[in-house]
Amino acid sequence: MEGINFLINNKFYRICTAIILLLLIVYLGDKVNFIFRPLTSLIHIIIIPLLIAGFFYYLLRPLVDFMERHRLKRALSVLIIYVVIALLIAGFSVLIWPSLREQLWNFIENTPALIASLSAQLNELERSGFLSKYLPEDSDLVSRFSEFLTQGITQVSDYLSGLFSVVSNLVIILATFPIMLYYMLKEGSKFGINLTLLLPRRYRKDGEETVHEIDEALSNFIVGRVIVNVALGILMYIGFLILGLPYALLLTAASIILNFIPYVGAILAAIPVVIVAFIESPSMAIWSLIIIVVAQQIQDNLVSPYVYGKQLDIHPLTTVILLLVGADLWNILGMIIVIPLYMILKIIVRKIHYRIVEDKTEL
DSSP: OHHHHHHHHOHHHHHHHHHHHHHHHHHHHHHTHHHHHHHHHHHHHHHHHHHHHHHHHHHHHHHHHHHHHTTOOHHHHHHHHHHHHHHHHHHHHHHTHHHHHHHHHHHHHTHHHHHHHHHHHHHHHHHHTTGGGTSOTTOOHHHHHHHHHHHHHHHHHHHHHHHTTOHHHHHHHHHHHHHHHHHHHHHTTHHHHHHHTTSOGGGHHHHHHHHHHHHHHHHHHHHHHHHHHHHHHHHHHHHHHHHTOTTHHHHHHHHHHHTTSTTHHHHHHHHHHHHHHHHHOHHHHHHHHHHHHHHHHHIIIIIHHHHOSSOOOOOHHHHHHHHHHHHHHHHHHHHHHHHHHHHHHHHHHHHHHHHHHHHHHHO
């Protein structure tokens, strides 16, 4: 009996028991995952519109707050913004979308020709003896590199083609996220305050401070990234037009999206640009890379310091690990949302830890 009481009171034993029970729950949950499949499908349907609504909420909220300060009701302000957005979408559909759609379809249809041109360029470099100065004579690095790029172009083309097969999901997203966004903008910061009412009274002040800190961090991150990435996209697009790069608009749009991924986004955005430019000529690939580097230097040294009030307090190694986890779970979407999620969790954990330490010092 004494041995049993000793085990129960032993901290290491309790921790091991908790871990074993947690693993058992995970194992049993995996065995009966068919029970939770309808719930996970429902979450997948809701989560994407909710993320898009949250993204636009932080972009448009400063404008709604500005209009409210000038004695316009929030509901009316949101409706006015919706009308303006509808006009912008109509302008985009008439002025930009036809060119973007044409470049997208041309890229998909010309994939075999692009692969053939890529192989021809690599073979020309190999015959010219330019690569032989830097590679061993018996090296098959060129053929391997050509095969790798060919697979990459084919996969990108297949992925773009697959985008057109998710029309039903797009309809659901387009039908639900504007409604979510309307109520989020209309309610303003009331939603966060209402969440704190679920906490015990003694912790509500801490809850309000946590919600405010999360709200400020997400706002700075999202608005800052949008302004910086749009500025970078404009600089790159002007450079691509001057250079005469094929698919300039399509590549710029892809670069703006990929640059939302910290650190590695700039590299991922540069790869398709350099490949397409290299298919035209090696000199165009070099000039396109110069344009990207110059645009990113302008972004980092002139635009970013004026946009960000403070840099993200995340170690680069932590960022890389988070990006790998996000990519493994949800591909590119995971890489984009993993940093904001980490910021939210970090603020919550830090506040809980502070409260625990403070409670202990009071005792």
